[in-house]
Amino acid sequence: MKNRLLCGGFPRIGWIAIVLTVAFLFEGLKHPLFSSEADSTLPEIKQLTVAQKTVTRGAKRRRKKKVKITVAMLDDLVKSKQALPGRLAALPEVPIPPDNPQTEMKIALGKILYFDPRLSSDGDMACSTCHSPGLGFADGMDRSMGFREELGRHSPTVLNAAYNKVQFWDGRSPSLEDQAKGPILAAGEMNNTEENVIAFLNSIPAYKKLFKTVFGRNPDYDDVGKAIASFERTIVTPNAPFDRYMNGEMNALSPKEKRGLILFVSKASCSQCHKGPNFTDDAFHNLAVPQVGPLKEDLGRFNVTKDDKDRGAFKTPTVRNITLTGPYMHNGVFTTLKEVVDFYDQGGGVDPNKDPKVKPLNLTDGEKEELIAFMKTLTGDQPRVEFPLLPQ
Ligand code: HEC
């Protein structure tokens, strides 16, 4: 419908193109017309192309032929600070919730708790066991090893989790504060009880003192969540080559990587879901990823909403730092980015509930390489985190 409107005959279409051009010049792609969730990025890039043609050649003659966006056009867009399709952008400042402001002491306490295995029932598992600084704040395994059993899901990275609108593959937790309180008590993970954790923290004078200083009271389980969340908000990765490019460093990406970015927002239409500064729509989609691991079936988001449309849907993960956080997908079924891209190229897996946005892409081998080269530019400056001294 949109394509027909934009590529049809003059004059009605001419007026639409002129209006679009004005919208681009003054509002960029932030215009509500382009920021609707339902809009795929594919039409966005076509509208963009049409608008540019209008500027350069006048509104009179427009061909039906699709115009391929070039690296030069992309560079111009970035230089003029216009939003990219899918509103891909450099990583902004970390959002801090008003009810849990950052303080240095709170971050330090959160870091100690994050690394302290004594918060687990048998004293040998910490957050850092499955979200390790040496392994991209994930664990490098297809699926995590929990309390004496293999878990059904892959450990997602804590890098940039501060930007997630919801936590977990099925989005069952609304915040970092809430999320951090889960694994300590989960039978399959750190397998502890709230009473034990509080008794342990009270038994260590240095911990008691830290909690008193930061929160003005004795150790409290909600405060454990708050401190860990504050620490996690420092685990972010700005300054990836992509960010530097978006900030005007035109050579931060090679021509091949730029072609990969163009594919990401056009032919491969990855930015339909991997959008915004953190490359996620914070929504859930069923790609029909093959089932592997100890679970017979993982219904994903359905477990939370009990809504049939959510069967087999998982949260769109960020693709930032993707070189550090494999294996890939909620169950770690793919080991390499090549396998992931081949999977998308064939149109995902087989499932009646598969998201219609996932369809065969007909990418050439060269295009697949470009797409992967682009994704590799999303690895940013890594936080330098050393194992802290644990209070005795
Ligand atoms: C036994 C391994 C293990 C331990 C220990 C563990 N996690 Fe996780 N973590 C996982 C797995 C697996 C998931 C995904 C589970 C799911 O989605 O159902 C996850 C999910 C998360 C997420 C959500 C990220 C996202 O993108 O959705 C955060 C944040 C997180 N963990 C932080 C922590 C913190 C903080 C601790 C310590 C209090 C912790 N984890 C302990 C394995 C672990």
Ligand code: HEC
């Ligand atoms: C319909 C929305 C959608 C589209 C389109 C899409 N993705 Fe995804 N992507 C997801 C979801 C959802 C997952 C997790 C699926 C799962 O685990 O079941 C995912 C997972 C990934 C992962 C693995 C990340 C990790 O940490 O495990 C990569 C890499 C990835 N996508 C890249 C791409 C590329 C490249 C494209 C374009 C060819 C693309 N995606 C298109 C939604 C999408």
